[in-house]
Amino acid sequence: MSTPTVQHTDKSVFQIPQRRMGRNERSVRMLLASAGVGVEGKQAFDLDVHDSRFYRRILQQGSLGMGESYMDGWWDCSSIDSLTTRLLQANLDEILRHNPQFWLQVLRTRLFNLQSSHRAYQVADMHYNLGNDLFVMMLDSRMCYSCGYWKDASDLEQAQLNKLDLLCRKLALQPGEQVLDIGCGWGSFAQYAASHHGVKVTGVTVSREQQVLAEERCRGLPVDIRLQDYRDIMGQFDKVVSVGMFEHVGLKNYTAYFSMVQRVLKPDGVFVLHTIATDRQVEATDPWIERYIFPNGKLPTLAQIAWACEPHFVVEDVQNFGTDYDTTLLAWQQRFSVAWPELQQRYTARFRRMWEYYLLTCAGAFRSRQLQLFQLVLRQRNRQRQRYDAPR
Known part of the structure; x- marks a missing residue:
């Protein structure tokens, strides 16, 4: 009796081993084959694949099962970012989305305000408070934890410097101005703007x-770092x-x-x-990202964004x-990989797989164009103002 095979345009990419497959394995292999x-x-x-339970887990839990099974060591891949890009471009995320984990997340999103004021600090407890040592070793010297601007840049350091410079030019900062930085991180923008523009x-x-750490890095500069939810911000600022x-x-x-801004x-x-955005509306955050990386997060x-800011602001410029x-x-x-020999004294091997999976799957998502990065320049309505030409 001949061994069953699955047809594929590139047989060197997809081959069935000489053994009998179960229904779950066959289904997952066929889905993967559709993405090459x-x-x-x-x-x-x-x-x-190192553990055959992987196949059932994927069908039952979708992206959550994919991520958790990688953390558990059930499978490996030489290029997770390239894998992610292919899966997203083949819309396999939508196919695997029809599972209880995703619909539970949709229900939570519809019923509750997952980003309410009493939940605001949860993402810090899980993510941003992991340890400054991790972020110091992973990020550039200014500790920018957001997208760099790689125009005319050949390394991370220059790309992040470009981003900070671009933000300051779009804000048209002038010495002595009062600037509000909502979500200031480790103070990268505050330090740069105060040092280079006198604000x-x-x-x-x-x-x-x-x-x-932001207070330490900005010591001696006219910078005030507050532990505060954005809903509690008071005062008047020239730029935000x-x-x-x-x-x-x-x-x-x-x-x-x-309204607050x-x-x-x-x-x-x-x-x-400056924000990450999705290419189309999705009702709920990816369950794996929600559970392990950014609890209560939701990409717009x-x-x-345009609908929400319309009553308050005119959009002067959008850059993607x-x-x-x-x-x-x-x-x-x-x-992160270079720093791991030192970081492993504080973090587990499972954490390493989780963190690598986070960084590489996100890279693949941006490469697939499912995720975008927008910078919007907004100014208040009903005000006489001069023409605005956004820098690039």
Whole structure:
């Protein structure tokens, strides 16, 4: 009796071993084959499956099962970023989305405000407070934990310097201005803007670890770092910037967010919003990302941002350089890998697989163009203002 085979255009990529397969394995192999991905193949994006329970787990749990089974060592891949790109471009994420884990997340998103004020600090507890040693070793010297701008840059250091310079030019900073930095991280923008443009910066973060290190790095500069939820911000500012924080606001809170910015921004001020976005609306956050990386996070679409800010602001400029996040994430992954011999004294091997999976799958998602990176320049409505020509 002949061994059953699955037809594929490139037999070197996908081959069935000489053994009997179960229904779950056969189904998963066929799904992978539709994306040109094989098992035990020779391509860098092929999977090496070490535990046959992997197949059932994928069908039952989708992306959550994919990520957790990698953390558990059930499979490996030489190029997880390339694998992710192929799976997303073949829309396998949508096919595997129809599982209880995803629909439970959809239900939670519909019923609850997952980004309410009493939940605001949860992402810091799980992610941003992991340990400053991890982020110091993974990020550039200024500790920018957001997409670098790789135009005319050949390394991470220059790309992040370019990004900070671009933000300052879009804000048109002037000496002595009061600037609000919503989600200031470890103070990279605050330190740069105060040092190079002579402005006074108020930064807010929900992470105590970030606040402590940001205060240390900005010592001697006119910078005030506050442990504070954005809903509690008071005062008046000439300029407002938010870099990589809007992803934690959530659709139910967009009106409150933009209302707050309008309230604290002076009439002729400028607001620059830098955020990751999805190419189309998805009801819930990926269950694996939600559980292990960014709890209560929710990526917007450009349409949702435009709808939410319309009553408050005019959109002067939109720039998309999402492909630069692919390069940024790979640079972080390389630095993390080099630093691992020292980091492993504090972090487990399972954490290493989790963190690598996070960085590489996100790189693949940006490469597939499912994820974007937008910078928007916003100014208040009903104000006389001069023509704005956004720098690049």
